[in-house]
Amino acid sequence: MQGDLITDFTRAVRQKTGLVIPEDDLARFQKIIVDRMRIRRIDIGEIYLQLLLGQSDASKAEWKALSLLLTTGESYFFRDAGQMSLLRHKILPELIRKREAEKRLRIWSAGCSTGEEPYTLAMLLTLILPDWRSWSIHLVGTDLNESALDKARAGLYGEWSFRKVDPELRKQFFTPLPDQVWRIDPQIHGLATFAHLNLIEDRYPNVTQNLYDFDLIICRNVFIYFDAPTIAGVVEKLTESLCRGGYFMSGHAEIHGRPSAELASRSHPESIIYQRVEKAPARTLHASAEYSVTPRAPAPRQTQSVAPARSARRSPPPPVAPTSPANRAVSSRVNLSEQWNQIIQLRHKGESEKAASLAVKLVASHPEHTPALMLLAWHNANQGRQSESESLCQQVIKTAPLSPEPHYLLAHIALEQGEEGLAKSLLNKALYLSPKHAPSCLCLADIMARQGDAHRARHMREIALESLAQMAPESRLEFYDDWRVEELAQHLRAQLADGAQ
Template structure:
């Protein structure tokens, strides 16, 4: 038996017009400083579709109003920003830049700091942690006495979901596609099933924190962003308009010590933006360095912008010899020589694609997988999630129901199904599906929180308040910065704040309804309307 994909009904999908792109992009830039010009509208639409699918709104107008609501919108805006700022990265990304770092910048910094044995490094826009962990691994290779140094490696990002993955420090094979990553993987990772867990010695070297580069909260001791020897901010500036980019670069300059280094993405080089820095050219890499005296350009050079280097396929880089002279092993067994992920596990790859916001690619991969194993409930559940992220409600419902028919305890399928049915204005059926989430796992915070919204939308205030209260109590004892599982990056603190405000507003609604009811009864029977 083969489960064929249902015909896509475009009449029943989420549609964004030019006006939607414009109003959402303006709201996002006003609130977070992130810029989505017209050429990046496809990225904007992808993120909106994904975040909208996880909400309980029935249309884009309701969702837009929710984002602007000071009482209810914070957690939903956090989820939208996470969907919009998904950064797909991997270990030792960009061999040319890491060659320059390993052979030139890091040895120079180490020599300059050897007397004090202190290093301070900041990965700004660290995504899921591969970049700062790559720096930590490099330092362990370069420093035989690394544990005797005081080393600060700070990873910051606006995306709370990415930071949660960074703290967990477990990765799939696709994260090791660079040659250097494949060579050092056996030394610094333990295989855990189909994934790789970073050793604790490296994990302890890196700390993570949420930070929006568009905000003026750095450099500051409060954010641990002062006196940096090295700042990496690669492929992040594209999210900001030019004036904000210049402010960020100026703050980086102030955050660096004299002689400190700044590394940006290949497409982000500009003689104008980085004119206060000295430019250092290496094979396939340009690095910037703060000097004691600024290097200003002549006025008639202000038209000049450095083009990004041409894409090439250079041979594997020659690694600088580590100070401990420990030979580097060959590629670990089980990892293909070309660095591509292992196609024998399409489900694992599809999960990674969904995590990075590539729902269409995940859907295509899962459709091939379901042909090979048509009775695999997890594949059907993931297909439901992928179609929901793309705004195809009927197709999402179809695959979620397939998953629940095969597995009566398919919690994630029931949760996605509840949201999909709500988007189709089938509130009673959505409530039934969300109740099954709680039946399967009565400690599921998102299940209680989602059920509260469904009850509220269905004008069942007492039940909504009860579910909201259940969600609130389930948050007790959780770390404020801990991300709620499968929430799209919503933290405990953010969800708790949202719940408290909703409890206040919905309680006021319930009291008003009670007063109206009592007033009506008093008018009917001639009494004052007060309870006897």
């Protein structure tokens, strides 16, 4: 088969499914095409190509058959221990609290393959939501591969699907059958529904298919097959399918930067996740005064001559005793402390915009206030304004060269951009400055685990746990998703006990 014709086939596949055929996979791809031509009894490649480009029922049937061969369908239960922990301990509990009054939860696993991911989510929900039967839970898995969906609906799995599963969870949620086959628990099976969907061609959000207004959408290990324009288009449609405040999770390093104007990244120890926010206008570095930290001179007073009323004669004000320099310094420190406490209280209430606005005013009068600068750096990063965030981090490095915090945040930005090597270097720099900086230890542990270095990942988590033991249990780890120290310590102890990577 000639090279130009192979190129036409790969272009047709990309346009129809979004799948990009890598160069080193072209030989396998050509074999698949030839095999399908043989089955269809077509001898000429151009004729088979025309079949794929058509709109007939025969064309649609052929695409279904071809898609089965092009998609791998590789999955397993509780895939990625870090992301599963984030969902179990932070994201799902937050969504449950948010929906407590209406007892309604909507979750979509896009690109669910053979169903392990949606069933994992169903298991997590039953573990953390004791009264889940009284809730209206819509948990749907979609995929391009009809054969994979049939397996998902059957709920029967072999040993390979359990390679990362705690044996106790397997006993709790599955029944063993002959030939090393396991059947999922009927109640878990009943929580999930499955549907065919082409993420590229099909329309969503779609009310008639119940694909809209989701609290959580997970689309992992799908974008690795797509090119950048296709990823952008799919992410936009998925974002529109989220409710305001809903979360979107992709696989590690599958998406770089801020994938949508309405998605803000949220950095967690285990993974980055995105949250739908109101669309913000595009900003350039310090183009807006809203989060500028450059002190501004006060506007000149406009005076106006007003003749006093004859009947309003006022006695002169009593003299004011002069304030000593020492008293002024104490008053300034007290006022600064009060301002910062007010900012922190607003952050803890979730009023991040108000907190950032006050932090800008604080920095205008105290340009070297490191905590306020870091608050603004995190705020900008979470809103997708990475250039502003990086600029603020560099400002902190100049004013507080021994602080690990700016290096830690810069590492998170590097991870969002897919620069894992740079992130490791920045985290090592943070740990050089503060060898027991718990956030840096945990972020580096997550990277090590992904790279298969389980020994070093465990070592970094042990160091983090030692560091947390020296802190007050009820204190918060600022800018680290506001974890309480005891919550994070319990989470770490559970990870270490389970041998999680």
